[in-house]
Amino acid sequence: MNMFKPSVIVLALSTALLGCQQDTGPQKDKVTIEKNPYPSTYKPHSTSSTLITNATVLTGTGERIDDADVYIVDGKISQVGKDLAVSADTTVNAAGKWVTPGIIDNHSHLGAYPNPGVESHQDGNEMIHPNTAQVWVEHSVWPQDPGFNRAREGGITSLQILPGSANLFGGRAVTLKNVPSETMQGMKFPEAPYGLKMACGENPKRVYGGQGVAPKTRMGNMAGYREAWIEATEYKRAWEQYDKEYAAGMNPDAPHRDIKLDTLRGVLDGEILIHNHCYKAEEMAMMIDLSKEFGYHAGTFHHGIEAYKIADLLGENGNCAALWPDWWGFKMEAYDMSLENVAIVDAAKNSCAVIHSDSDTTIQRLNHEAAKVMYSANEVGFDIKEEHAIKWITYNAAKSLGIEDLTGSIASGKQADVVIWDQSPFSVYSKAEKVFIDGAKVYDRNDSKYQAVSDFMLGQR
Amino acid sequence: MNKFKLSILTGALLSSSAVFAQVTAITNATVHTLTKQGVLENATVLIENGKITAVNPKSFNADVTVNAQGKVLTPGLIGTMNQLGLVEVGAVSRSVDAYDKSGIEFDPSSAFNPRSSLIPYARKGGLTQNLSIPSLPWGESGVFMGLGFVADLSGEFGSVTDSQSALIVDLGAVSGDGSRAASLQAFAKKLSEQKKKLTSKKDKKDDKDPSAEEKLLTQVLKGDLPVVASASRASQLLELIKLKEQFGLNLIIDGAQDAVLVKDELAKAKVPVIISSVANLPTGFDALHAHLGNAGTLEKAGVNVILNIAGDGSHNVYQMRFNAGIAVANGMTHEGALKAMTVNVADAFGIEGGKIAKGERADVVLWTADPFEFSTRVDKIWINGEQVTTESRHDKLTERYTTDSSMPRGYTK
Helix, strand or coil: CCCCCCCCHHHHHHHHHHHHCCCCCCCCCCCCCCCCCCCCCCCCCCCEEEEEEEEEEEECCCEEEECCCEEEEEEEEEEEEEECCCCCCCCEECCCCEECCCCEEEEEEEEECCCCCCCHCCCCCCCCCCCCCEEEECCCCCCCCCHHHHHHCCCEEEEECCCCCCEEEEEEEEECCCCHHHHHHHCECCCCEEEEEEECCCHHHHHCCCCCCCCHHHHHHHHHHHHHHHHHHHHHHHHHHHHHHCCCCCCCCCHHHHHHHHHHHHHHHHCCCCEEEEEHHHHHHHHHHHHHHHHCCCCEEEECCCCCCHHHHHHHHHHEEEECCCCCCHHHHHHHCCCCHHHHHCCCCCEEECCCCCCCCHHHHHHHHHHHHHHHHCCCCCCCCCCCHHHCCCHHHHHHHHHCCCCCCCCCCCCEEEECCCCCCCCCCEEEEEECCCCCCECCCCHHHHHCCCEEEEHCC | CHHHHHHHHHHHHHHHHHCCCCEEEEEEEEEECCCCCCCCEEEEEEEEEEEEEEECCCCCCCCCCECCCEEEEEEEEEEEECCCCCCCCCHHHHHHHCCCCCCCCCHHHHCCCCCHHHHHHHHHCCEEEECCCCCCCCCCCCEEEEEEEEEECCCCCEEEEEEEEEEEEEECCCCCCHHHHHHHHHHHHHHHHHHHHHHHHHHHCCCCCCHHHEEEHHHHHHHCCCCEEEEECCHHHHHHHHHHHHCCEEEEECCCCCHHHHHHHHHHHHEEEECCCCCCCCCCCCCCCCCCCCCHHHHHHHCCCCCCCCHHHHHHHHHHHHHHHHHCCCCCCCCHHCCCCHHHHHHCCCCCCCCCCCCCCCCCEECCCCCCCCCCCCEEEEEECEEEECCHHHHHHHHHHHCCCCHHHHCCC
8 A cells, every 4th residue: 555656656647637637626625734733832921121231241153242231122132232221120230140042952852751760751762663754752742851940950941852863763853942831832942943853873773673674784774764765755746746736726636644754745845954863974974965865954963973074074065063072982883082073063164063962961061061172172272262162052053953043142133042150151160040031031040939840849858 | 922921011111110110299289188288289299109208398309390380289080880991882792891690799800901992081080090890781680780899090901909899789779570678688688698607607517618709798797898889769778777787887878869868877877978969850769859969968967978970980980070060069068079089989998099198099180270170181190100191092083183184084193
C-alpha cells in the first residue's frame, strides 16, 4: 500500500483527467493541512515599563556599553544607551551589575527527560524506528519539570526542546519561552519555527544495528536519510500537484495524509529548521552534501566536537554549530575535543558558533560555559571579549532557532528578554539576579515572590 | 622485549632523579598552606626529593628558583570516585577496565594506564593525584564494586601509590527487583560473618588461610580500609551511621544529595561526605534536597566535605575547580572549598599530600590567580617534586587546526 502516489503517476493521471474532462462538477472541499494544530497560548505577563540603570550592558550583537540604561516598555526593549531621559513604572539601579540578553539554549531535553529521572519520565526518544519524523517532542514536555525553574535562575529565557538522538530522524523540536505554565502551549514561543531533529553517527547505528535492523553502519545512516528525503520529495510534489489542480478548477483527490512526511516536507519547504546531532567533521560535510542533493538547508549541527576541523565549510554553507566547551571522550566520535572548538568555529567568515547544554545542569550556567571558551581561547592567542562571547549563548543561539529578529539581543524593538547579573557573567562567582521575559520579571534572586516552584516540589520537605 | 627494556630504562631514570635530587625553590608566591598557617603572602616553598622541605625558610640554597611573582600556590587537587586511568573512551568497551563481577576483592589498580590521554588533561585542572574506583556497566546494579586505588597523575609507570585505598559499596536506590534494605543487609551480613570468624577463629582447628575477601573485610572491621558507600536518602544515611558505629567502620558517604537533612548526625559521627557541588535537581526521590548551597551548609555544620564531579567524572574532572567556585558562590568558604579537593580527601583516604607543610608530599600547583576562576590557568605543576606538563592531545589538535600551512592538516604535528 503506497501512502501517496509517486509524482510521475500523479502527473500522468492528472493529464488523463484533463484530457477526458472528467470530474468537472462542483469542487469538493479543499483538503488543507493545519500546520499549527497546537498553537501557543503564551501571553507576556506584564505591560508595565521598567528602566534598568547604570549597568554594564552586553547587547548580544558584539557591543558593550558601560554605565548604560535599558528601557523596557510593553514587553519590548524601547531604548538602550547612557543616561536615558525617561520615566518608568519600575526603576532598577544596576550599578556594578551586568545586563545581557536572556540566555538561549538551543539544545535541551527539559520536560521530555525531566527530573526526577525515573522510568515513567523517559519521554525523549521514540526508539521504535530509525525515522520517527512523525513525533513532536512538544507532546512529551512536562511543564512541571523542576529543571525549567533551575534554568530560569541561570538566566535561560528561551530554549529549544529536542527529541533524543536514537533515530536518524528523531522528530520535531519545539522552542519555548521559559515561563512557568501548566501547559506546554502556555510556554510555546509563538513565532518560532519548528525544528527537526536528525542524528548522525554512533547512536542510530548502535540502536538499530544492535537489533539487526538498518542502519547498522554509517553508510546505512546515509542510505536511511536519502531514502527518507526521496519519499518526502515525492510527497511534496503530490501535494503541490493537488493544490495546483484544485486551483485550476479540477476536482482531484487529495494525497493520503502522512504526518511523518508533513514534517520532512516542512523542511523541504524551508518552514522547519534542521537540528542535526552530528559530531564528526566528515559526517557534517556529508550532511551538507545531503542537503544540497535534496534542496534544503542543513541547519545547525549540534555537539560538533570536530566542527573546528571544518570551520570554513560551516561558514560558507551558513551552518550554525552548537557546541560544548569541554565535554569529550564518552564515545569515539567525541574523542577529538579541542577546548577552543567554539572559538575556532567562531573565527571563520560568516560563522554562527553557539554554546549549548544538552544538560539539565549546565543549562543553568551557559554563561560559565562561554567563559571557559573565551579564556582558554585567549590563552592560545585569540582575542575574544565578553561582548563577543555573549553572542554564543544569545544572538547566535537565536539565529540557530530562527528567532533572532525577535529575541537574543538588546536592541530597540526586540522582545525584552533580559538578565541582570550580580557581576560579570564570565566570573565563576556570578549569578543571575533578575530575569525578565517579554518585560515581565520572572525571577528575582532576592525576592521569593519571583521564585517559581514546580508542582512536583511542593510539599516535598 | 622492547617494552620490557623501556620500563627498566624508565625505572633507572626515575631512581637517578632521586639520587641527584635537586632543590627547587618557589618564591614570591601566595601560598594556601591549608594548615594553621593559613595563606602566606610572598612566601617561599622548598621542594627536595619529592617532599616539601621548608615553608618560608630564613635562608635557602636552591638549584632551581621559580619566581611566582605573586601567583597562587596550592596543594595539588585530588580527584575521587572516577575511572581515571581505567577508561579511555566510555563507549569503547575494550578501553574500559573499571568493571568486573568479582566483587569485594576486585582490584582494578593493575589495569591503571598512566599514559591515558585523560591524565595530562586532568593536570590542566590542577590535579596531581586521584582515587580511581571500579564501577558497573551502564544499567547494572550491585552492592560490592571492589577496591578504589590512589595514583599520582605524573603519567609515569608505577604511579599507583596505594592499590587498596577504599572498599566501594553501592547502597543507594536500586532499580529492578532490589530493595535498598537488601543491599544494606547484604553488606551488614558480610561484616558480621567476618566479625564472627575473627572472634571464633581460635576454636577451629582448620587454620586455612583467609580468602582475599576475608582479609579485606578484616581490614574494614579494623577501620584500616575506608568504606565508601553510595547513598542519598537521608534515612539511609542514618542507617549507615548506625552500621559505622556497630562495626567500627571508617565510613565515607558518596552522593549524599539529601545529607543536609542529617548534617548534624553526619558531623557528630565524623563521616566525610563526597558531593557534587552543582547537583541541585531532584534527580530522584532521594535527592529532593539537592541544592547549590549544600556544600556550604554541610561545611558549616562541621561535616568533612569532599567535592567531586558528578556524571562522567573521568573525562570532566578538570572542571572540579570550577565546581568549587560555584560552591563558594553559594555559601562555602573559599578555603573550605580548596580543602574539599585536597586535605579533606587526603585525610579521609589516608593519602599523602593535600597540604603545603614541611614533610608533605611535593604535589603543588602554581595558578595564575584564584584557582577557581575561569580566567585562571595552571602556570606550573609539580608532582612528587617533579615539574610536569599540562599539554594534552587536545592542545595538539587546536594547534593543528589553527596553524596555517600549505600542506594538508595531517602534516602539521
